[in-house]
Amino acid sequence: MEKVLEIKNLHVSFDTYGGTVKAVRGVGFDLHKGETIAIVGESGCGKSVTSQSIMRLIPKATGRIADGSILFKGNDLTKLKESEMRKIRGSEISMIFQDPMTALNPTITVGEQITEGIMQHTKATKQQAKQKAVEMLELVGISSPKERLKQYPHQFSGGMRQRIVIAMSLVCEPEVIIADEPTTALDVTIQAQILELFRDIQRKTNVSIILITHDLGVVAQVTDRVVVMYAGKVVEAGTRREIFYNPQHPYTKGLLNSVPRLDLQGGDLIPIPGSPPDLFSPPTGCAFAPRCPYAMEVCDRVHPNDTIISEGHHTSCWLQDERAKKLVSTLA
Ligand code: SF4
Ligand code: MG
Numbered sequence: 001m002e003k004v005l006e007i008k009n010l011h012v013s014f015d016t017y018g019g020t021v022k023a024v025r026g027v028g029f030d031l032h033k034g035e036t037i038a039i040v041g042e043s044g045c046g047k048s049v050t051s052q053s054i055m056r057l058i059p060k061a062t063g064r065i066a067d068g069s070i071l072f073k074g075n076d077l078t079k080l081k082e083s084e085m086r087k088i089r090g091s092e093i094s095m096i097f098q099d100p101m102t103a104l105n106p107t108i109t110v111g112e113q114i115t116e117g118i119m120q121h122t123k124a125t126k127q128q129a130k131q132k133a134v135e136m137l138e139l140v141g142i143s144s145p146k147e148r149l150k151q152y153p154h155q156f157s158g159g160m161r162q163r164i165v166i167a168m169s170l171v172c173e174p175e176v177i178i179a180d181e182p183t184t185a186l187d188v189t190i191q192a193q194i195l196e197l198f199r200d201i202q203r204k205t206n207v208s209i210i211l212i213t214h215d216l217g218v219v220a221q222v223t224d225r226v227v228v229m230y231a232g233k234v235v236e237a238g239t240r241r242e243i244f245y246n247p248q249h250p251y252t253k254g255l256l257n258s259v260p261r262l263d264l265q266g267g268d269l270i271p272i273p274g275s276p277p278d279l280f281s282p283p284t285g286c287a288f289a290p291r292c293p294y295a296m297e298v299c300d301r302v303h304p305n306d307t308i309i310s311e312g313h314h315t316s317c318w319l320q321d322e323r324a325k326k327l328v329s330t331l332a
Helices: 047-054 082-088 110-121 126-139 158-170 188-205 216-222 240-245 250-257 297-301 323-331
Strands: 003-016 019-032 036-040 063-072 093-096 176-180 208-213 225-230 233-239 307-310 313-315
Touching: 003 047, 003 208, 019 047, 019 063, 019 208, 019 233, 036 047, 036 216, 047 063, 047 176, 047 208, 093 158, 110 126, 110 158, 126 158, 158 188, 188 208, 188 216, 208 216, 216 240, 225 240, 225 250, 233 240, 233 250
Parallel strands: 036 208, 036 225, 093 176, 176 208
Antiparallel strands: 003 019, 003 063, 225 233, 233 313, 307 313
């Protein structure tokens, strides 16, 4: 499958009064044409920062991409000028946020907002843009689009507003959509409808989607592959099947135990005790060690390598690393 995005060894840091926070520490993954990947992890794991880096939306005053590359169609996005990046943002890679109201202007009709977006990024005339706006609303399942375009955001329900935001993200036919917790603010039924909408749009447009979420229920519904992040690093990645049915990293297992599963009846939900390390001075060893029921001495001292479990499935955990036995004997 054709690679659309290739992220390698990404490091992102923020300067704060307390010191430098290393929010993303060597993250890498690929995104292929027409696939959906989910980046999952607890808040503060670096999943949103990773997606903001792709859009180059890290606030300049405090944050920076300290190392690594983000290849998109042969260009390293980390090296582009802001003016070049502006052409990509919204038209080739677009982003959807959790709260649709942040993306919509409450004082302007939905129709004007969509047509404005179309005219900003394409050479369409006002009439063509209006026609396109109608098509887009139809694509995201809003009925009587012509009438609804005349309405203001507050005249739509939360789920409908998110559909409008998704329509806006699609107007320029982007290659990639990054959706950061797109359904978190919605109730479960609407959430399922929006996720189904993503699937439907993908079938029709072959767009690639990065879904950022802390909710494995969402992941189970729509993704092809899963990237699990912890303390600024990828700790496991694999197909949805591998992650759900053959998880290897204790953190992934912990996440799976802490969410309700429709396919697994019975059994109590077990939250993962403890909290992630602070990233002012990230641990030298495995960052999950203080919370890990399997932690060994080596885990605290040396960071585990990435180990390949099967094609496309890898994890960094000493339990899977053959060097562990040797190191344990030298540490003893
Ligand atoms: Fe647990 Fe050690 Fe694996 Fe980290 S490396 S997840 S501490 S077993
Ligand atoms: Mg976030």
